[in-house]
Amino acid sequence: MNRVEGHDKVTGRATYAAEYPVEGVAYCYPVQAEIARGRIAGVDASAALAMPGVLAVLSCEEPPELGADAEPELALFQRREVAYRGQIVAAVVADSYDDARAAARAVRVAYEPEAHDVMLRADHRGLYKPDKVNPDFPTDTEKGDVAAGLAGAQVTIDVTYTTPTMHNNPMEPHATLALWNGDGDLTLYDSSQGVSLGRDMIAQALGLPRERVRVVSRHVGGGFGSKGSPRPNSVLAALAARAAGRPVKVALTRQQMFDVTGYRTPTIQRIRVGADAAGRIAALEHEVAEQSSTLVEFAEQTATATRVMYAAPALRTAHRLVRLDTATPSIMRAPGGCPGMFALESAMDELAVAVGVDPVELRVRNDPDTEPDSGLPFSSRNLVACLREGAERFGWRDRDPAPGVRRRGRWLVGTGVASSTYPARRRPSQASAAVENGGFVVRIAAADIGTGSRTALTRIAADTLHVDPGLVRVELGDSDLPYAPVAGGSMGTASWGTAVTMACQDLLRDGKQGFADTTEAVNADAELARHAFGAQFAEVRVDADTGEVRVSRMLGVFAAGRIVDATLARSQFVGGMIMGIGMALMEQSVVDLEFGGFTNHDLAQYHLPVNADIEHVEAVWFDEADGELNPMGTKGIGEIGIVGTAAAVANAVYHATGRRVRDLPITPAKLL
Amino acid sequence: MKAFEYARAADPADAVARFRPGAMYLGGGTNLVDLMRLGVAEPGALVDVSRLPLGGVEPDGDGLRIGAAVRNSELAAHPLVRERYPVLARAVLAGASGQVRNMATVAGNLLQRTRCPYFQDVSKPCNKRQPGSGCPAIGGDHANLAVLGHSRACVATHPSDMAVALAALDARVHITGPGGDRVLAMPGLHRLPGDEPHRDTRLEPGELITAVALPAPPPGASHYRKVRERASFAFALVSIAAVLDVGADGTVADCRIALGGVAHVPWRAFHAEQALRGSRAGEDAFVRAAEAEMAEAVPLPRNAYKVPLARNLIVRTLLELAP
Numbered sequence A: 001m002n003r004v005e006g007h008d009k010v011t012g013r014a015t016y017a018a019e020y021p022v023e024g025v026a027y028c029y030p031v032q033a034e035i036a037r038g039r040i041a042g043v044d045a046s047a048a049l050a051m052p053g054v055l056a057v058l059s060c061e062e063p064p065e066l067g068a069d070a071e072p073e074l075a076l077f078q079r080r081e082v083a084y085r086g087q088i089v090a091a092v093v094a095d096s097y098d099d100a101r102a103a104a105r106a107v108r109v110a111y112e113p114e115a116h117d118v119m120l121r122a123d124h125r126g127l128y129k130p131d132k133v134n135p136d137f138p139t140d141t142e143k144g145d146v147a148a149g150l151a152g153a154q155v156t157i158d159v160t161y162t163t164p165t166m167h168n169n170p171m172e173p174h175a176t177l178a179l180w181n182g183d184g185d186l187t188l189y190d191s192s193q194g195v196s197l198g199r200d201m202i203a204q205a206l207g208l209p210r211e212r213v214r215v216v217s218r219h220v221g222g223g224f225g226s227k228g229s230p231r232p233n234s235v236l237a238a239l240a241a242r243a244a245g246r247p248v249k250v251a252l253t254r255q256q257m258f259d260v261t262g263y264r265t266p267t268i269q270r271i272r273v274g275a276d277a278a279g280r281i282a283a284l285e286h287e288v289a290e291q292s293s294t295l296v297e298f299a300e301q302t303a304t305a306t307r308v309m310y311a312a313p314a315l316r317t318a319h320r321l322v323r324l325d326t327a328t329p330s331i332m333r334a335p336g337g338c339p340g341m342f343a344l345e346s347a348m349d350e351l352a353v354a355v356g357v358d359p360v361e362l363r364v365r366n367d368p369d370t371e372p373d374s375g376l377p378f379s380s381r382n383l384v385a386c387l388r389e390g391a392e393r394f395g396w397r398d399r400d401p402a403p404g405v406r407r408r409g410r411w412l413v414g415t416g417v418a419s420s421t422y423p424a425r426r427r428p429s430q431a432s433a434a435v436e437n438g439g440f441v442v443r444i445a446a447a448d449i450g451t452g453s454r455t456a457l458t459r460i461a462a463d464t465l466h467v468d469p470g471l472v473r474v475e476l477g478d479s480d481l482p483y484a485p486v487a488g489g490s491m492g493t494a495s496w497g498t499a500v501t502m503a504c505q506d507l508l509r510d511g512k513q514g515f516a517d518t519t520e521a522v523n524a525d526a527e528l529a530r531h532a533f534g535a536q537f538a539e540v541r542v543d544a545d546t547g548e549v550r551v552s553r554m555l556g557v558f559a560a561g562r563i564v565d566a567t568l569a570r571s572q573f574v575g576g577m578i579m580g581i582g583m584a585l586m587e588q589s590v591v592d593l594e595f596g597g598f599t600n601h602d603l604a605q606y607h608l609p610v611n612a613d614i615e616h617v618e619a620v621w622f623d624e625a626d627g628e629l630n631p632m633g634t635k636g637i638g639e640i641g642i643v644g645t646a647a648a649v650a651n652a653v654y655h656a657t658g659r660r661v662r663d664l665p666i667t668p669a670k671l672l
Numbered sequence B: 001m002k003a004f005e006y007a008r009a010a011d012p013a014d015a016v017a018r019f020r021p022g023a024m025y026l027g028g029g030t031n032l033v034d035l036m037r038l039g040v041a042e043p044g045a046l047v048d049v050s051r052l053p054l055g056g057v058e059p060d061g062d063g064l065r066i067g068a069a070v071r072n073s074e075l076a077a078h079p080l081v082r083e084r085y086p087v088l089a090r091a092v093l094a095g096a097s098g099q100v101r102n103m104a105t106v107a108g109n110l111l112q113r114t115r116c117p118y119f120q121d122v123s124k125p126c127n128k129r130q131p132g133s134g135c136p137a138i139g140g141d142h143a144n145l146a147v148l149g150h151s152r153a154c155v156a157t158h159p160s161d162m163a164v165a166l167a168a169l170d171a172r173v174h175i176t177g178p179g180g181d182r183v184l185a186m187p188g189l190h191r192l193p194g195d196e197p198h199r200d201t202r203l204e205p206g207e208l209i210t211a212v213a214l215p216a217p218p219p220g221a222s223h224y225r226k227v228r229e230r231a232s233f234a235f236a237l238v239s240i241a242a243v244l245d246v247g248a249d250g251t252v253a254d255c256r257i258a259l260g261g262v263a264h265v266p267w268r269a270f271h272a273e274q275a276l277r278g279s280r281a282g283e284d285a286f287v288r289a290a291e292a293e294m295a296e297a298v299p300l301p302r303n304a305y306k307v308p309l310a311r312n313l314i315v316r317t318l319l320e321l322a323p
């Protein structure tokens, strides 16, 4: 189905957060910390306040009143301590954006710097075991005797992989427009992946009852997780508007986004595998070192996919975290699984090479009957079918496993495979449905961040009501609508769709209107292992003289429940795979060891794939019938596309060159 | 962005007359305006020279005269350039994106500033931006900075692709200014950083580039090749403009090699050229030439890859050009 808001978007009528026209709006520009750790001795705003158009300067000199339990990244101007370079330490409100920016440069902040530490190391003395990893997984798991399994194995692999810091970089920069009315009610036009949670967290930060806050986010130009919970810009706009007594816009620059909107933690991952001569795994261990800030404990669930993937009598996973003088990492597309599966699926390739078994066959041989760590049955698992179908379509059968022997002109050519997986969960949600003006209106505080969820929900409602989708209008992106969870964790459609289906069923009963709250239904879900699976195949060519890598073709085969809409699904799968190619070959935020923060912070220096990098990317899928998921039978498709891509590319690079690159991204420098 | 005055010059003399300390000339603005937004450039006045009567690509004796205000896209598409100086057309098309090339001018391209990340971040020291403040790139992020001709004060590279081709083609840069007209021969427009990294070029304040003149095309086959991690819209890790003329006897009659991404200037590989001239065209000679050039390289810890990369690129490009 075409996107219901597609016409509005291509004709420029879709309004994004920073674009709402408001009378008398003022602009706020942040002042960012120029040290990575230390104290603010003083903020001298006198020069800035004397500049044209300046209305107010906010800083810790006069801490604005906030709620007592504001999330630390949102608790602006409360403390003199600096937690990371780029942290917002002051802000200027002025009549125009240019005036605010010019005055922000004139704010003098005096620092008492302290020595900082911004580098993740495997032997960091500060590494500790967090109580849980995101969102609520056990930090460590252990089953069987890993040491004995490794000791008794005929073949062992012991390798360490690293992934760098990566930034989400959605197309639309984070932006907020804040308006207070005379009664002290706040409306925020925000770029958000979840207005209900956003409203709750902003109200909490400001110390307001949630009824006084409304968050509106009708169109969002991508988020990839970076807009899953409010970032400082949301609270900053509210505080600035309060200080200026006028509506205020905050529109972050791309450079500012690198500092204050979150990023994917770098990881150091050690994998040990022991197997018999046929490649059957006896023991598997996955240990992860990763980072968070000194402000918030954010523990990425990097090794959790390893608990799901392969049959291993002995299986251990562990996460260790170190708190650095950095911004808090955050969710980025397929948190956990994306970096974790780069390591696991690279290691599987190394094992395949070591035992001389075809890497597709190796994965098939190690496919488990039940979830390896928990022992729970799978609601459905079709990894083997994906691998086989992909191998058939990709022309895998005649593959010569020898590395570094295929040449096409100046190019070395190779192919690689990797598995994908992502959890299929759902969260409680509400929705309402009503007959209005001869049609149907569905209301839910869901988000459409460019994925097409408005369209998918329209279709789900129309299917339930047995009417043409043209008769259904979905209203979303407003926290005054029935409560809904964020667009994230590949749970959006599953969670919202359940509520929309049930609300529409209620409407069918009532004839006029319907309402649903799925809390009970979701909590009653049987304990099962619910995951989507996939297989990714890549063909790369590597310039023998320069180490340039180009991906000639990619194929992803997915088993992700019922696919609600083929057009939307394809763009999610293919988009994820393209993002995975970026992760494999170019994405990297370079940590500035001397000053803190990052040295690259714009799209000229932080490289994402461009059209010329994407030659043939194809996604196909099985329509899985899984009755243990939700009324639609869906598993979520937003994230699995990026999981495994980087490993498939890295494995193909090995096949092409004989060089195993274990540190992403795979740049020419690493292949020369 | 600091407030500034803006004036559109009527002709080159008017532009020079309007220039005063703190002013800058404005071409397409694709680099300068970015730097103004970042606070790296803070001109008190802009003298817009993008619409001066300095357009046109015209035959000039055996060569070609290219107006300083010619847009990059026009230059790359011009039939005379494509026919007679394909290495220049290729180099220009290897740079930036279609949109940027539509705005960018020839003079602006030559005078674009380095992409060193510290230079572009006013919250950090940088000798080029703030003389005497230090060079954090040497101990920090220099993965894409210089391996040749750098100094203890600065290890930046010049980012232009076009300039690499112009250096190989012996282009001459026509200049007018408060002190009169003069000509600088490429690669001599740009300078090595030495103790004064804030000076990218040999231009004096107020000097205006009016044209670039190309001598007759050098005989032989030519190529421009740019290495980068993504396929388009990225600055070079290393690039090469090469022209090779092999005589009937199989020896190298003439050759021109210039490298991008390795130095503070478009780097003319004179040592390699010298080693090649008169020698028998073939892999042995090409390897010797590449090694002669890169022998001088002093890589930093994180850009050592550029030395084998440049070497391989020289050899491969010459092999492709050899008959």
Ligand SMILES: Cc1cc2nc3c(=O)[nH]c(=O)nc-3n(C[C@H](O)[C@H](O)[C@H](O)COP(=O)(O)OP(=O)(O)OC[C@H]3O[C@@H](n4cnc5c(N)ncnc54)[C@H](O)[C@@H]3O)c2cc1C
Pocket: A604, B024, B025, B026, B027, B028, B029, B030, B031, B032, B033, B034, B049, B068, B072, B094, B095, B096, B097, B100, B103, B104, B105, B106, B107, B108, B109, B110, B111, B112, B113, B159, B160, B161, B162, B207, B208, B209, B210, B233, B234, B235, B236
């Ligand atoms: C995202 C991005 C990617 C890019 N990628 C590449 C790339 O891959 N390869 C590449 O080569 N380039 C690349 N560029 C740079 C681009 O080529 C330059 O920005 C452009 O050529 C500058 O030309 P301009 O006319 O816009 O110069 P301006 O920005 O107007 O000026 C640049 C400088 O030249 C001076 N100037 C302008 N005209 C004159 C004159 N007539 N006489 C004296 N001084 C003058 C100005 O004062 C200023 O200092 C990229 C740029 C961007 C934004």
Ligand code: SF4
Pocket: B114, B116, B117, B118, B119, B125, B126, B127, B128, B129, B134, B135, B136, B137, B138, B145, B153, B154, B155, B156, B197
């Ligand atoms: S290399 Fe040059 S431009 Fe970069 S920081 Fe050092 S002095 Fe500045």
